[in-house]
Amino acid sequence: MKKINNILKHPLLKASLIYTICDAINKAVPFFILPILSHYLLPSDYGLVANFGVLAGILNLLVLLTMDGAISVNYHRISKFELPVYIFNSFLISLGSFIFLFIVFFIINKSINELLEIPFKYQILCLIMALFNMISSINLIIWRLEERSLNFGIYGIGNTLVNIVFFFNISSYSE
Template sequence: MKIVKDSAIYLSGELISKVVPFLLLPYLSRKLGVEGFGELSYYQTFLALLGIFIGLSQDGAVARYFYRYGKRSLNLVVSTGYVYTMTVGILGIVFCWIAKSEIMFYLVLSSIFQVFLSVQLSIRQCQKQAFPYTLIQFGSAITNALFTVIMLELYETELVEKRILAVLFSNIFITILAYIIYKQKTLSKSFNLSQYK
């Protein structure tokens, strides 16, 4: 019975997280226009490609590690992946600085936090935490839509850039929230010389 309940929670979370951006499409097409919407699609393609190079399927690596070794040292794998992501991300940011491309800078940052978020989702899914998984997805979709509407209503120019910034702010907000919750539930061991005397 638990598997049916969890499946229903996962399915509803997936549906809600996909419906919100779908409902945002008419608003985006009206605000951005044909040219702006095409430009946004162009940058979203870059975002997807950056996610591949920056993330290297860390969510898959976390899942494989979890199913092979269990929770033991999962935090080490997650932390190592985050260090890799930050290293490659910083190299990407330096490249954007050299190229003087502000929008690519936003895309690299957004991609970094998207990788962090996908790892957090993978952890929740592996540990069969259906409700937190769904909550993270739902929160991501809602904050993405909310930040998009706020940014596009506040500004009149460079709306494609504002949409990318809204995605970035949403990713940062939800990733930090998910990571704080993850760290609260993770036991960390520290070396203490007095315990070996």
């Protein structure tokens, strides 16, 4: 019995349980919200939300530029004094990508609107959302590397809830 208690009190098991439970909640929330969304969304709203999701996914990749992966790889390679500088430089690179894409969107917004039927204000909103997702991703990767599983889990669930509310609201204000 003492051996079982030692296993249950092991920090690795606790962290694993927190990550697993929070991940399950993150995956379950959209599933349980689906009936509510299907009640309130019109078929045209589904298209807008789906196209917005596609654009958001592409922009998340282009803004983040896998900086979270680079931070993860170099977290243990560089000193704790160099780490903040490395994270800040990663942020600046992603910010540069955001600014570049912002300029590109001003130039080709009509083409994006014709292709995806996403109005310009939502294109910019999607780009801004990608910037905030980049900040969240860096935050989450640092917490995971610091083994702060509870912060990671709570923040991840909160982020999921904010994204659901956000997607629900864009359909309410569609043109």
